[in-house]
Amino acid sequence: MVIGRHRNTRAIISLEAIKHNVATQISKLKDGQSLFAVVKANAYGHGMIPVAKAAKEAGANGFCVAIIDEGIALRESGIKDPILILGVNPASEAVCMAKHDLSVAVGTLEFLTEAQKLLQEEKQSLKIHLALDTGMGRIGFRNTEDLKEAVDFIEKHSDQLKCEGVFTHFSTADSKDPAYFEKQSQKFDELVGVLKKKPKYIHQANSATALWHPNFEGNLVRMGISMYGLNPSGDVIDETWNLEPALSLESELVAVKEVEAGSSIGYGATYTSSQLEWIGTVPIGYADGWLRRMQGFKVLIDGQYCEIVGRVCMDQFMVRLPKKYDLGTKVTLIGENNGKVITAQDVANYADTIHYEIMCNITERVPRIYK
Incomplete structure (x- = not known):
């Protein structure tokens, strides 16, 4: 995809925030525990290579990705630390993964054979x-039974298959009710007990587990959403680590006009002005990841909350202004503006989704500016 470097829209990424969050997690680790930074999906929309290098500088011991190509990209950027592919991958790519020194998650005997x-x-x-x-x-x-069969196969073919780790993923570590988390944890202990020889890495801790279940078993934390300064639970459970959000999303007013009462704005004429109004146009739309359902949401301009009026277009949207503003006036979609803040969680709540999706939806057309 073409990056819109000459447009007035940008995602500002604070690498200092990334480093702060990683350092905070590292300070909570026990002796012998390591941290792998999860940088899959373009580092949750923040930019995989710059984030990985910042995380490494802050003390990360390795990285997690979702697909082979992400792992290869990290290797080609010069990263030599361990890289674990968390997603399912075809066994036909085993040699490719081995040649790039990538570790891979495996959950079937068929893959191994x-x-x-x-x-x-x-x-x-x-x-x-x-x-x-x-x-x-x-x-x-x-x-x-299935696990024993896989372990026996690996031991029999130890020249080709090296068991480096064993892991699970919790589905409710960010819930106030710990019952299902505890059930999963007990199941993990039962399955790990099958292993005659324990591998180098035993891991079950994602961001939520590390935050709210600090006595987790294992020697590795997979730090995902919390590395980007976001609460894994959204706003269900408070986080007390003072995480720093790393991403701000900004644009500018590129058109400002006064419209008379009764004027319709946008596709479908879904908004009609009730009086003489100032309308501004902002050059970001659903092709950039700003969802069409954000009509009615408010962005920040000069410290004022301004409502998105009319439907969000592919490349732009319109806002109702309290007064005439100069062209080039900053528009904040996520982040701080004159002492007021819009969080990724605010956007997610309005869009009836999670902040993970909001971050990942910001397309590559939006340039990432690092500071």
């Missing part, structure tokens, strides 16, 4: 993290 043959042919070995499905229902071994 196919991968082993290919690795043997190419005289390669692949690092494996056994995924355990303790209640997420997504990927991983669900019972001790």
Whole structure:
């Protein structure tokens, strides 16, 4: 996708905030515990390579991605630390992953058997993290019998398959009710007990687990959304670490006009002015990730909340202004403006979604500016 470097819209990324959040998490670790920074999905929309380098500078020991290509991109950027691919990948790519020194999550014997043959042919070995499905229902071994069979196969083919880790993922670590979390944790302990020899990494802690269940088992934290300064629970549970949001989304007024009462604005004529009004145009739209359903939401201009009127267009939207503003006046969609703040959670609440989606929806057309 073409990046809109010559447009008046930008995402401002504070690498200092990333470093602060990583350092805060590291300060909470116990002896022998490590931190892997989760930088999948373009670092949750923040920019994978700059964020990874900032996290490493702050003390991260490794990285997690979702797909092979993300891991390769990190390697090509010069990163030599451990990289774990969390998503399901085809066994046909086993040699590719091995050659790039990428570790991979595995939850089926079928993957192991196919991968082993290919690795043997190419005289390669692949690092494996056994995924355990303790209640997420997504990927991983669900019972001790299947897990034992996989472990035995890995031991039999240790020249090609190296068991580097074992892990699970909690589905309710950000819930006020700990019952299901505890059920998953017990299941994890049961399954890990199958392993005759414990691997280097035993991990179950995502951001929410590290925040609200600090006595978690294992020696590795996968730091995801909290690294970007966002509360994993949204606004359900308070976080007390003073995380710093790393992303602000800004634009500018590119057109300002006065319209008479009865004027319709935007596609479908869904908004009609009730009196003489100032209307401003902002050059960001749903093609940039600013959802069409954000009609009626308020952005910040000169410290004033200004309502989005009419439908959000592909490349721009219109706002009702309290007065005439100069062209080029800053518009804040996420972040601080003259002492007032719009959070990613505010946007998510209005859009009836989660802040993860808001961040990831910001397309590559919006340039990332790092500071």
